[in-house]
Amino acid sequence: MKEFLSNSVFFGAVLSLVAYEAGLLLRRKFKLAILNPLLIATICVMAVLVLFKVDYDQYNESAKYISYLLTPATVCLAVPLYEQMSLLKKNFKAAKELLEKALLYPVDLGEGRLEGIKDNNIYYYLGVVEAELGEAERSEECFKNAELGVDEPAGAMCYYDQPADMILYKGLANRKLGNTNAACVCFNKLMDYGEKHLYDKMKNDYFAVSLPDFLIFEDDMNQKNRAHCHYLMGLANVGMGNKEEAAVQFKKALQYDFNHQNCRIYLKMVKEAVC
Numbered sequence: 001m002k003e004f005l006s007n008s009v010f011f012g013a014v015l016s017l018v019a020y021e022a023g024l025l026l027r028r029k030f031k032l033a034i035l036n037p038l039l040i041a042t043i044c045v046m047a048v049l050v051l052f053k054v055d056y057d058q059y060n061e062s063a064k065y066i067s068y069l070l071t072p073a074t075v076c077l078a079v080p081l082y083e084q085m086s087l088l089k090k091n092f093k094a095a096k097e098l099l100e101k102a103l104l105y106p107v108d109l110g111e112g113r114l115e116g117i118k119d120n121n122i123y124y125y126l127g128v129v130e131a132e133l134g135e136a137e138r139s140e141e142c143f144k145n146a147e148l149g150v151d152e153p154a155g156a157m158c159y160y161d162q163p164a165d166m167i168l169y170k171g172l173a174n175r176k177l178g179n180t181n182a183a184c185v186c187f188n189k190l191m192d193y194g195e196k197h198l199y200d201k202m203k204n205d206y207f208a209v210s211l212p213d214f215l216i217f218e219d220d221m222n223q224k225n226r227a228h229c230h231y232l233m234g235l236a237n238v239g240m241g242n243k244e245e246a247a248v249q250f251k252k253a254l255q256y257d258f259n260h261q262n263c264r265i266y267l268k269m270v271k272e273a274v275c
Contacts, residue, residue: 103122117166149167
């Protein structure tokens with residue numbers, strides 16, 4: 001049995017999923033807080049490994065496939081969070097707890113946090129929440145963290161480039177801190193880049209090692225660039241308070257790139273006056 005389990009390619013993944021499902025069943029049946037599915041799954045996995053004397057490294061090797069789902073799962077978790085925005089506005093303590101958890105990078109993801117990622121959006125909303133809770137000093141600290149990072153937009157080629165919307169939140173944080181000029185600089189740079197590079201002729205870099213899409217060479221890079229530029233101009237208008245023009249720019253971006261997820265998110269936020 002030990003050899004069979006150790007040599008099984010998917011043993012770890014199957015064991016983890018079955019253990020978690022068992023935890024869910026126990027939680028539904030007994031409705032006890034202590035019966036956390038993750039806790040139950042951990043205990044069950046440990047018990048099986050000890051009982052059959054399976055080496056942890058062998059288990060981990062066959063369970064690594066689950067970690068591949070963490071990134072898309074994180075994105076999926078953000079959708080219901082956004083859909084409950086109105087509820088979160090009524091419960092700032094819950095919002096604070098969720099935002100602080102969002103700052104914690106999964107230790108078992110297998111890849112570290114990129115240096116260019118400053119979590120400006122999370123710190124900005126944390127600052128807003130802390131202000132609502134009456135924590136002025138903590139709020140200011142969060143806004144100062146939200147104004148970190150570069151304010152120069154980049155193209156839409158490399159995954160390690162700072163996401164463009166982080167510049168928006170950098171500007172919004174500066175505005176909260178009373179730095180109106182610095183805020184305007186952020187918004188204007190987004191606008192200037194979009195207007196200046198809208199009709200650039202893009203060339204594929206066949207030696208790039210950090211491209212965001214697996215099939216990027218099959219895409220029309222000129223259309224990708226125009227979508228990106230309209231997206232930047234939409235973000236700039238959000239910062240400037242021009243919600244109607246922002247919606248126009250986001251819609252134009254979607255005409256060039258129908259699958260531009262950030263455009264869809266910000267378009268919905270603009271329509272619902274969330275941002």
